[in-house]
Amino acid sequence: MNKSISFLTLAIGSSSAFANVAPTTQAQVAAQGNLQLTISGYEFPRLKPILNGQVDIEGVDLDYVKMGIGEMNNDVLNGEQTLDITEIGLHPYMLAYANEDFRDYTLLPIFPLRVFRHKSIFINKESGIEKPEDLKGKTIGTPGYSSTSLTWIRGMLLDEYDITPQDVNWIASDVDSSKELTGAVSAQEAMMPNGVVIRTGTPGKDESELLVTGEVDALFHAAEPKAYVQRHESVGRLFEDSRTAEQTYYAKTGIFPIMHAVAIKTELLEQHPWLAEAVFDAYVEAKDIAYAQMNKLGWAADMMPWYVQELEATRTLMGDNFFTYGLDEKNTKTLETLFRYSHEQGLSDYQLKIEDTFHKSALELVEQK
Structure with a gap:
């Protein structure tokens, strides 16, 4: 696969861009040439392999646009929607979905930022x-x-x-x-x-x-x-x-709070239903590279003097894959807890469900380890 990032962007912002077009298969896209898509996200070690071209999203060439989370939220929820795949604040997306009938983007169960608060x-x-x-x-x-x-x-x-x-x-x-x-x-x-x-x-x-x-x-x-x-x-x-x-x-x-998810244009997934798994697999591969770096040279690359001890303590408490993606039991519980909080606090008009916010092609996505 080509490891270089293409800096061509596909103009797909129109709500009628894929109207009456039959869904593609991955083989059809491969025969016609990769999709040219725009992506945004923080350059976290767990994302950087995608953003710098080390990891491909199969069938896709990417143009990376650097933004802060506020800018990403505003582009997707309130702006020009220039991004095809992007990191996004989980709760802002939830509020737009529940209160504003926002359906232009949908979520994949990829969580680039999780933080205890x-x-x-x-x-x-x-x-x-x-x-x-x-x-x-x-x-x-x-x-x-x-x-x-x-x-x-x-x-x-x-x-x-x-x-x-x-x-x-x-x-x-x-x-x-x-x-x-x-x-x-x-x-x-x-x-x-x-x-x-x-x-x-x-x-x-x-x-x-x-x-x-x-x-x-x-x-x-x-x-x-x-x-x-x-x-x-x-x-x-x-x-x-x-x-x-x-x-x-x-x-x-058992809750590791989720702050950010990954949003993708709904029309893209409707036209290319294979894309959810392709994007998910790429983010998992990029995270695995970050784990490998932590295991081998994290102690040398990071300036924290007790890096190894902290990593070992985290694994003892949370397991080897402590930064999980997908809709496994723990992530589902975490998401449903935030859905409950939002409604209890008078923010979302109704209590969301997993099947509301995540695309149907992503509901079965879990990591294979």
Whole structure:
């Protein structure tokens, strides 16, 4: 197979592009020449082999476009839809599907970003917050209330500590100190549900400044806020030993929270139903390359002094393939938990199901190990 990336892009944005056209087989496409498609995603080690051409999607030549997650979300959900295959925020997609009848793209069970979120709760150390239950009655800041990360945090706090969104006061900042990493917040990440009062913070202040000045007592944020990165003396994490808290949570629930999935144009899958498996297989192969690198030279490539010990501890708790793709039992439980959280929190109009959000050609996709 050709390992080079073609920089030609197929114009397929029209909603009638594949109207009344019979589905293809992979053999037919091979005989006619590869599909020319545009892809976007972060250059994570687990994705990089696809983005740099080391791993092919069989039957496809790719044009890689570099974007932040906010830009990817906005292109797909609110913009020109220039991307054929793309990483996307899971919850923004869910909200567009459930609340806006969005069907232009569909999901494949590939999860490029998974993150435990206990580490994402930051506090002003002078606020009197020492344990999760102390959040009740406090003021919480956020740059994006309905983002995937925040939805996971609120759900976890309800399930584990009986803290509802109505138990706290909410302030949304109009500036995000991590914007350069993530891109602009999409409309689906700034949704404000009925039954929850969300005020706007001081204009021009980012979420980090709100926390430092005490305008908010705590902060829920996917990225580390600027004040925490700069080791501001008044800012810390609610869970000081977030590693232990997250490992305990996983041991209890089996949930490794999913942040991003992969979206693909629905028309593409309708015209080329073999494409779901081809894309899935390529992402799995790329992830396997990343695993191999971790096993052989991860300790040398990474600057962390206890890299090997951390890798071994993770495998002991979560298994060798701890970053799984596909709709296996654990991933299905994780997805259904986020579906429940979204509806319970008044964000999605109804509780989604796996068969709603994932293309029918992808429902049986699981890794073969």
